[in-house]
Amino acid sequence: MLFIFPANPIAPRRVDEHFEPEAMAARSAGHTVAVVDHDALCRGTAEEAVRWMNRPDDGAQTNTALYRGWMLTVRQYTHFAAAAAQRGVTLLTSPSSFEHAHWLPRWYGALSEFTPRSIWTEGANLNAFEACCVRLGSGPAVLRDYVKSLKHSWEEASYIPDVANLPAARAVARRFLELRGEDFAGGLVVRAFEQFTTTEARTWWVQGRCVLVTAHPDTPGDLPTGADLQSVAPTVAALGLPFVTVDLVLRADGVWRIVELGDGQVSDRPKSTSPETFIEAIAGAFGA
Template sequence: MTGPAATVTPPGMRGFHTIAVMPNVVLYCADPLRPRAVDSHFAAEARRARELGGTVALVDHDALTRGDATAAVARVPKDTGPVWYRGWMVSAERYAALDAALRERGTRLATTPAMYRTAHELPGWYEVLASVTPESAWFAMEPGARPSTADVMAVAATLPPGAAVVKDHVKSRKHEPDAFHIADLAAAGDVHAVVTRFAERQGTDLAGGIVLRAWEPFRGAESRVWWVDGVPVATGPHPDADGDPEPPALDALRELVPRLDCRFVTTDVVRHADGRTRLVELGDGQVSDHPRDRDPTPLLTALLAA
């Protein structure tokens, strides 16, 4: 395992400043049945990370999700310095606990808890990216609560008339149309019914509250673009896409994504019917899935060099 970050002063710069040499460490989720091995979903990527000179350490995702962050990082060597996480999704609260537990071991996440929440939850990134994504509005709601018609329609009234979709701060149920698609925001009974079904099915997994997003006509399949320190480093199909989508135009995103001040994010983009590139979703890159039939080398090379 690579040790703590060292510092090197380049020739000719003595007495001016030092440059931190960061360890190239990636934390992957352990296999629940084989705790010394990487979860099979991430095994090929982890193997490639090692081939590129990175070091792999293991996190117990089950322990993390049940609230025992100390146990979750027990296999991470101490004094490792900053690390990337590449694993299953966790809530912003669990991520903060992961970072705190790592700091107790002389290690920290390269993506801070504040960065993670910004990228992971729609209200964190929406204001910066509002010009390139469907118009959205939301209200807070606890998991297990029943949305009121008044709350739902107050949010619906702020959106353009017509169709919309529903999600929480993190996820939708897009494969369940009756808990996802709203045909007409003016039809209060139908709007409330769709939102209620969504909330009920999310159950205790409901994140943050209810989000309504105006429906827009898209064409073609989604692309997923990976950004490290504000620079797009890899582009490919969304994991749910069939085939290779039309390459997205990234001019607007190149200007906006760096304003988030997040180290590692993904943007899921698609063409609007009028040809514009539209942002469907932004996520934290650490918990964004990479298609297993695609070479992760460009992504991992950028991460290990960051």
Template sequence: MLLLVPADVLRPRRPDEHFADEAQAARYAGIEVAVVDHDALTGGGDPDQAVGRVPAGDDAVYRGWMLRSEQYTAMAGALTARGVTLRTTPRDYQRGHELPGWYDTIREHTPDTVWSDGDGRESFAAAYEEWGSGPAVLRDFTKSMKHYWDEAAYIPADAGTAGAWGIAARMRELRGDDFTGGFVIRRFESFSGAEVRTWWIGGECRLVTAHPDTDADLPPADLDVSAFAPAIRALDLPFVTADLVRHTDGRWRIVEIGDGQVSDRPRSTPAEDLITALIG
């Protein structure tokens, strides 16, 4: 295994401080670590230069800041030219990173969802009409603006198409250049308690942690994720996270699937635990 992490902006030969503990844990475990220039990958730089410090190797795993699917594809191409094989292919990255890639496979475990083709008003209106009725939560293919709940995330049942578009337009404005794919409309469900992040490698749950947004709220000791295993195995993805939260009726629900390479680790979980899980 080869671990790739973003380079520190000021000290480009060293790992970014946010991922330094994972890099150190990997080295202690005998895993080679290399840095990549994340800013070059996301800022239109040369992908070959961005991975210029990466040695050849198999089973490379990226642990870093989020990349758009096309940016990950560019990184993968540059790595291939250097003799580096990523564990997660560009196609698999997109399937795990963007909601349309995973929704159908886990739909019985997650809120009902529709999405638009692009960010235009007409395509949003078509998706909203398909949606039907009831309160909804809005996001794009990769992220919501939940911290702007009333103005850019929650669509009340009585919003109407014009009102819903006003919320969508505000979300689009806030997402800016990070907006990905189209508008996603998800049925609002009533949840209680903090989210739990589960880490799945090769279709097996290897780690259960707090969610990074609430890292002091540790998962309940009796949490059983086995009910989700068949669906997540069916995704056939090498490394994903599934965020769970308890419905007010007592069921656990999946609220998000993410590519594990760009899913943040809560600080309450030691880096060694994640590296051990990745080694298998």
């Protein structure tokens, strides 16, 4: 299997230090490792980004690759996939599948039974945001964009005590937009607040099958037990996505809920899960 990792900004032919343990585990397991220049992808120069990527006839063992790296926008990933294809490498996750897993509005309809009620805008218009609050009704909510929340700025840019208080909700949204800046993605998403009683479990799915359950990277030493995979498995499988993460958490009434679906390529591995365990589970599920 071919794994593509971000290049080290200082030594561009080497893997970025954050992903080096996974790269070493992949090599030890007999897989091929290549690098991509993440900074170049962010600049919009995808052809430059893949300049260190060997063509299959230059020694790579396969022309189908799995990316493991930093977050990318849908546009950046699309350009990355096209540039890789020009070098004879096909990413296992297509740009359309990446968007489906990456943007909440793309997956919400299929998973709405298992995740908090959500209403969103297209773009950053605050009047449209207030209309979403009105539709949600009243009570607490959590704010995010299509890709990410700011839970580390909980009070000022994430938690809305009551969506019926439109001036207060607008202030949270305005601060959210300030903090997200150029990273703001898609639109504003208002999600009904639900009381959870555990940390999150990150579950890893390959071709619709859960192959690994880990702690969440934010709480690597705290893995909740008993996550209900059976109830969500048919729905996750029906999405038809090659590699995703599903973050599960226990609600106060004892029901396991989905708080996030993400593309597995850009989902971080908790330090409590060894890179060897991770690579074996993922590569093995892909039949490599």
